Amino acid sequence: MSKRPPHIETLAIHAGRSTDPSTGALVAPIYLTTTFERDADGSYPRGYSYSRTENPNRGQLEACLAALEGGREAVAFSSGLAVAAALIHSLTPGDHIVVPSDVYHGFRKLLDQVFGAWNIDVSFVDMTDPAQVADAVKPTTRFVWTETPSNPSLRITDLAAIAEIARKAGAVSVCDSTFATPVLQRPFDFGIDLVVHSTTKYISGHSDVVGGVLIGKEFSPLLEHLRRSQQFAGAVPSPFDCWLTMRGIETLPLRVRTQSDSALRIANFLNEHPAVERVYYPGLPSHSGHAIAVRQMVRFGGMLSFQVHGGAAEAMQVAAAVQVFTRATSLGGTHSLIEHRASIEGPLSRTPPNLLRLSIGLENVEDLVEDLESGLKPVSNKWD
Numbered sequence: 001m002s003k004r005p006p007h008i009e010t011l012a013i014h015a016g017r018s019t020d021p022s023t024g025a026l027v028a029p030i031y032l033t034t035t036f037e038r039d040a041d042g043s044y045p046r047g048y049s050y051s052r053t054e055n056p057n058r059g060q061l062e063a064c065l066a067a068l069e070g071g072r073e074a075v076a077f078s079s080g081l082a083v084a085a086a087l088i089h090s091l092t093p094g095d096h097i098v099v100p101s102d103v104y105h106g107f108r109k110l111l112d113q114v115f116g117a118w119n120i121d122v123s124f125v126d127m128t129d130p131a132q133v134a135d136a137v138k139p140t141t142r143f144v145w146t147e148t149p150s151n152p153s154l155r156i157t158d159l160a161a162i163a164e165i166a167r168k169a170g171a172v173s174v175c176d177s178t179f180a181t182p183v184l185q186r187p188f189d190f191g192i193d194l195v196v197h198s199t200t201k202y203i204s205g206h207s208d209v210v211g212g213v214l215i216g217k218e219f220s221p222l223l224e225h226l227r228r229s230q231q232f233a234g235a236v237p238s239p240f241d242c243w244l245t246m247r248g249i250e251t252l253p254l255r256v257r258t259q260s261d262s263a264l265r266i267a268n269f270l271n272e273h274p275a276v277e278r279v280y281y282p283g284l285p286s287h288s289g290h291a292i293a294v295r296q297m298v299r300f301g302g303m304l305s306f307q308v309h310g311g312a313a314e315a316m317q318v319a320a321a322v323q324v325f326t327r328a329t330s331l332g333g334t335h336s337l338i339e340h341r342a343s344i345e346g347p348l349s350r351t352p353p354n355l356l357r358l359s360i361g362l363e364n365v366e367d368l369v370e371d372l373e374s375g376l377k378p379v380s381n382k383w384d
């Protein structure tokens, strides 16, 4: 056996999995049980007692995700935002955190509408400018949150630079790597301490399960705290959710590669289109984060955004006219989605009203290009 760890395609099929020891079943059963039998002496020799604290499907998912990301331990939650909430729960009043000004809008709502009275000191900064992060950190800074590529403008954060600033400040660096997945980006290689994914998106990959995970590069008191938060605050994923996510992971590398290749083709098409004002895709050389993305990512992902000429009405008109794309929020599934981002984000949104976000699925890319071409026609006629 070689010492080299298996490649990600192999890990996606095998990590955390084994044939079922009692039947030889290739695919793990779903352990729909809340409780587990004790031995006569009162012990739990098989390691399971109650499904909030541990469940075989959850254990398999955590082992698989830790291996995919190259970390020590993964803690699975019932949603991506439950991971963020668990991290905020680890703070005490007066603690300071640094968060990107374009952080996932749900994270802002969580801070504002759930933890608003907790007296947490938050600095929102432009994470693409490490100097702003260096200026923002203080002795009370507990963590620096990054999200790259970001949502919806696909901005790229230099993970090595931010991890170094956090380390020097004695703070934990966190990367929400949902858009990139472990296939395209390895935050631990750049010094990041904790990686977060909304597994709702690419990792489960079929728009049928909501989940989240936090992965630690090393064991730490914070990671232990987050494990306790999972077990005793109780935002745990169900055995079926874990099983579905494991099923999705088998094809994660294949899906993400195809989606990235299709997104690049579509970004190039939109970039040349007369009805399009601007395209946001880190794979385009004109994108402000392209050079860092080339260094930090393997491909550029399946997400892109673009602004049409005009305003909200023109953007809505394009979204109304497409037929292969579905008008829906979320991302990372097999179906291509189109979304008018400002209207889902609500009144606090900083997203331009003429911006549409695309999640590229697994349909034939030429069908997707044709669909966008016909969707853009009414707007192009105005601008010819």
Ligand SMILES: *Cc1c(COP(=O)(O)O)cnc(C)c1O
Pocket: 079, 080, 081, 082, 104, 106, 147, 151, 176, 178, 179, 198, 199, 200, 201, 210, 211, 212
């Ligand atoms: C969707 C998303 C989240 C939130 O995850 P949920 O599973 O919806 O709770 C967090 N970060 C990013 C980048 C996301 O896209």
